Amino acid sequence: MSNVPVAVVTGSNKGIGFAIVRALCKQFPGDVYLTARDTSRGQEAVAKLQEEGLHAHFHQLDIDDLQSIRTLRDFLKEKYGGLNVLVNNAGIAYKVHDTTPFATQAEVTLKTNFFGTRNVCTELLPLMKPYGRVVNVSSMVSSSALGGCSKELQQKFRSDTITEDELVELMTKFVEDTKKSVHEKEGWPNTAYGVSKIGVTVLSRIQARMLNEKRKGDHILLNACCPGWVRTDMAGPKATKSPDEGAETPVYLALLPSDADGPHGQFVSNKTVRTW
Numbered sequence: 036m037s038n039v040p041v042a043v044v045t046g047s048n049k050g051i052g053f054a055i056v057r058a059l060c061k062q063f064p065g066d067v068y069l070t071a072r073d074t075s076r077g078q079e080a081v082a083k084l085q086e087e088g089l090h091a092h093f094h095q096l097d098i099d100d101l102q103s104i105r106t107l108r109d110f111l112k113e114k115y116g117g118l119n120v121l122v123n124n125a126g127i128a129y130k131v132h133d134t135t136p137f138a139t140q141a142e143v144t145l146k147t148n149f150f151g152t153r154n155v156c157t158e159l160l161p162l163m164k165p166y167g168r169v170v171n172v173s174s175m176v177s178s179s180a181l182g183g184c185s186k187e188l189q190q191k192f193r194s195d196t197i198t199e200d201e202l203v204e205l206m207t208k209f210v211e212d213t214k215k216s217v218h219e220k221e222g223w224p225n226t227a228y229g230v231s232k233i234g235v236t237v238l239s240r241i242q243a244r245m246l247n248e249k250r251k252g253d254h255i256l257l258n259a260c261c262p263g264w265v266r267t268d269m270a271g272p273k274a275t276k277s278p279d280e281g282a283e284t285p286v287y288l289a290l291l292p293s294d295a296d297g298p299h300g301q302f303v304s305n306k307t308v309r310t311w
């Protein structure tokens with residue numbers, strides 16, 4: 036078993052995830068894993084970094100596929116005895132003008148952005164080593180979508196006592212409500228991506244609380260963040276930040292020094308804690 040520190044970035048064959056891997060290859064003192072659902076896209080991305088003189092390792096990971104997550108988990112356990120840095124970056128978004136029915140968009144978007152990310156956390160958080168760092172890439176859209184929720188939902192999503200099961204129930208209810216076309220009547224905003232990212236931010240707050248309760252002495256720091264508006268296939272060419280600039284806040288959170296006691300359980304953008 037290797038004692039080398041290890042970092043994993045989900046959905047990192049392109050976009051912000053790729054830029055996070057590039058930055059970690061330069062700054063993280065250990066093995067960095069670029070992961071992708073498609074092996075050839077992932078290996079091409081590793082080769083691209085190689086041309087820049089950077090060495091990333093590759094492992095397949097489709098966050099929609101529990102078996103794929105568990106295969107990575109077993110690999111990390113066996114080869115490294117755990118994990119030091121986890122960046123949950125993988126995500127999807129329908130284009131604004133996409134004509135796919137809203138209920139389908141809701142189901143598909145929540146499946147990856149919320150349920151997939153949660154499954155990765157369920158399988159990999161127990162592997163986090165002391166002083167580990169976990170970064171869940173959410174979005175400022177989670178804040179604006181929160182503002183578009185009913186007062187009752189806002190109260191639940193801001194609660195300091197909401198449980199993971201209750202959050203899962205709410206995310207499931209959103210998808211069910213869109214199928215019955217009652218989501219607006221039920222207090223939801225009209226954005227599947229926004230609700231999925233509310234899920235990621237609130238999940239991060241809950242997970243940080245659980246770490247405080249169960250593993251306080253391990254000094255693990257876990258946060259949600261927004262990378263900013265970044266020129267990728269998701270956000271398009273008009274966005275204001277380059278992928279390398281978009282990687283800055285996630286990488287800052289991934290590399291918080293071992294004597295840092297925060298941020299933890301926060302929503303961070305431009306390296307600054309935001310009010311949720």
Ligand code: NAP
Binds near residue numbers: 265
């Ligand atoms: P992107 O260029 O579309 O890249 C998304 C990455 O996620 C791709 O590598 C994609 O793989 C991967 N992915 C999607 N579904 C996956 C799955 N089931 N399993 C594993 N990987 C999967 O988007 P991006 O702009 O870099 O976005 C990265 C993250 O930042 C997302 O969580 C996004 O919501 C968030 N974000 C982006 C912006 C922005 O302005 N760009 C703003 C706020 C937040 P494939 O190549 O196989 O599709």
